[in-house]
Amino acid sequence: MIPTTITAFCQRQNLEITPIRKVILDHLWQNHTPIKAYDLIEVLRLKAIGSPKPATVYRSIDFLERQGLVHKVHALNAYIPCHHPGQHTACQLLICDNCNDAKEFCDDDLASLIPLKLAKIGFQPRASVLEVFGTCQQCTEAKTS
Numbered sequence: 225m226i227p228t229t230i231t232a233f234c235q236r237q238n239l240e241i242t243p244i245r246k247v248i249l250d251h252l253w254q255n256h257t258p259i260k261a262y263d264l265i266e267v268l269r270l271k272a273i274g275s276p277k278p279a280t281v282y283r284s285i286d287f288l289e290r291q292g293l294v295h296k297v298h299a300l301n302a303y304i305p306c307h308h309p310g311q312h313t314a315c316q317l318l319i320c321d322n323c324n325d326a327k328e329f330c331d332d333d334l335a336s337l338i339p340l341k342l343a344k345i346g347f348q349p350r351a352s353v354l355e356v357f358g359t360c361q362q363c364t365e366a367k368t369s
């Protein structure tokens with residue numbers, strides 16, 4: 225289920241959520257782990273939303289990513305839904321090695337550190353991706369209890 229905060233965001237932004245986009249968002253929200261484009265294509269096929277060509281599905285994912293509704297987990301080449309679209313500029317991702325959970329960690333301080341440090345060596349960053357792998361709180365607690 226797509227949370228009402230997300231549907232409200234789409235309405236406010238006047239974003240057209242086509243059937244394909246809706247199924248993609250729905251599926252991402254149902255799962256806690258990052259989903260690959262390949263799996264999304266399969267889900268769309270099963271839901272019989274036509275049989276969209278991979279290029280169409282990639283375009284839909286692209287759209288959702290550009291609108292801030294979806295984040296790409298680059299290291300896994302997979303996607304997670306954004307929990308607060310339009311409310312953050314920086315987004316670091318924390319990925320659990322154990323349960324594959326991927327969480328957003330939106331720390332502006334952490335993000336602003338990168339251009340600050342790079343300015344010293346004269347590099348102008350256009351974009352950066354920070355993905356941290358480790359053990360999530362739940363898995364850590366489960367291990368120690």
Ligand SMILES: [Zn+2]
Pocket residue numbers: 295305306307308309312315328
């Ligand atoms: Zn986000």
Ligand SMILES: [Zn+2]
Pocket residue numbers: 320321322323324325359360361362363364
């Ligand atoms: Zn975990």
